[in-house]
Amino acid sequence: MRVEPAPAPFWRHDLTHCLHTTAGALLAARGLDPLETLGAGWGFRFVPGEVRREEYYFPGHDEDLFAGLAPYHPVSSRWHRPGDAEQGWQQVRDALVNGVSVAVAADNFHLPFRPAYRDVHTNHLMAIEGFDDETGEVFVNDPVPPSFRGTIPLTALMAARDSGNPIAHDRDLFFTANPIGNRWLEVTIGADVPEVDEAFVARVVGSNAAGWLDGTTGPVLTGLAGLRHFLDAAVEGFAEHPESVDEVFVVGGPMLAVAGLHADFLDRAGVRFGDVRLRELGRAVDRVAHHWSALRIAAATAREDRVAAVPGLRQRTAALLGDQEAVLERMSLVAA
Structure with a gap:
């Protein structure tokens, strides 16, 4: 049997990593605009002690990554945790047969198209779009540079998904020592996708501003107050606690990505609606x-x-x- 990928844009953003590029691939395949969907939300939410050594980590949204990525759209996801590699492939294959592309966790060490192949272990995420039983290949969509959309052997994919992701040498940093476990993501998109008009953008800016201003410092860190608490604690404990290096780097990744996407979301809206205030706000977020x-x-x-x-x-x-x-002051003025 052969299931070929449906035509879809090959999307990525310079400031994002595998979580957002994979989400963009899956959302684009379902007819959603990745920037409008992933770029609307901008905030901070962090549960102390929950940092995971995964390139697709997103603070505060472990079990439903896509709900955290797209808070203004009817998008959600859930992890499947198969018992072994064979069950893991059968579950993904069944989803593909039913016409649903999925995301899989994988160790770059076993992926022939990744620069880390046979060199560095890391906990990566990518989209699987199809397969060919006769040739024993799967169709992969991975826009993370060097950007690959094509086929790899099923055996390579299964090895990458079943990897223990060990620390083998001093180049295995940040996203190792966390077994892959054949995990895969099922994505659900509801019917009520909002129109990105001026009213939607105004609601987004107002809601994001409120989220930043109504921050909390425990037990969950949110908003500006939570961000300040997180950064102060990380810096003050940096010299004493070696894990602070990984924590700042891993948490900072999605924060960089979300801010970069939101900046371009605002700039696009400013161009579309002829509103220079949105474009200036976008530059400030950038x-x-x-x-x-x-x-x-x-x-x-x-x-x-x-x-x-x-x-x-x-x-x-x-x-x-x-x-x-300074951005929050500007956001409040634009929202008003």
Whole structure:
């Protein structure tokens, strides 16, 4: 039997990683615009102690990743955790036969098209669009650079999905020591997809601003108050706790991605509706996104001398929070 992928845009955004590119691939295949769907929401939600060594980690939304990615759309997802590799492939194959593309967790070490092939272990996410029983191949959609859309042997996919994802040497960083477990994501899209008109954009900006301003510092960290608490705790404990390096890097990844997407969402809306205020707001959000990029790099390169890195991290977090506050003032004015 052969199931071929349906024609769909090959989508990615420069500031995102495998979670958002995979979501974009699956949403585009179902007729949704990835930027409008994934770029509307912008906030902060973090449960202390929940950081997982996964490239597709999204703070506060472990069991329903897509609901966290698209809070203004009827989109949800749930993890399936098969008992073994054979059951894992059969479940994915059944979904594909029923016309549903899925996302699978995989170890890049076993994927022939990834630069990390046979070199580095890491916990990755990608879309599977079809298969060919006769040739023993599966159709993969992975826009993460170097960007691949084509076939790989089913045996390679099963090895990647069944991997223990070990730390084998000092290059296995951030997303290792967490077995893949043949997990795969089932995505559901409801019927009431909103129209992205001026009223929708106004509601999004107002709701996002309220979420940032109504923050909490425990037990769940949310909004600006929660973000400040998270960054202050991370910097103050950076020298003493080696795990702080991974925490800042892993949490910062989705924060960078979401801010970058939201910036472009606002810019597109500003162009479409002739509203310069939205375009200016988008530029301000983009500035916050690039603070996250700098902060992640600073943390990741400080593993060997965390004490010396603390003053610079304090400066970077202060700059990030300062621009975040300025954006919130602008958001409140635009929403009003």
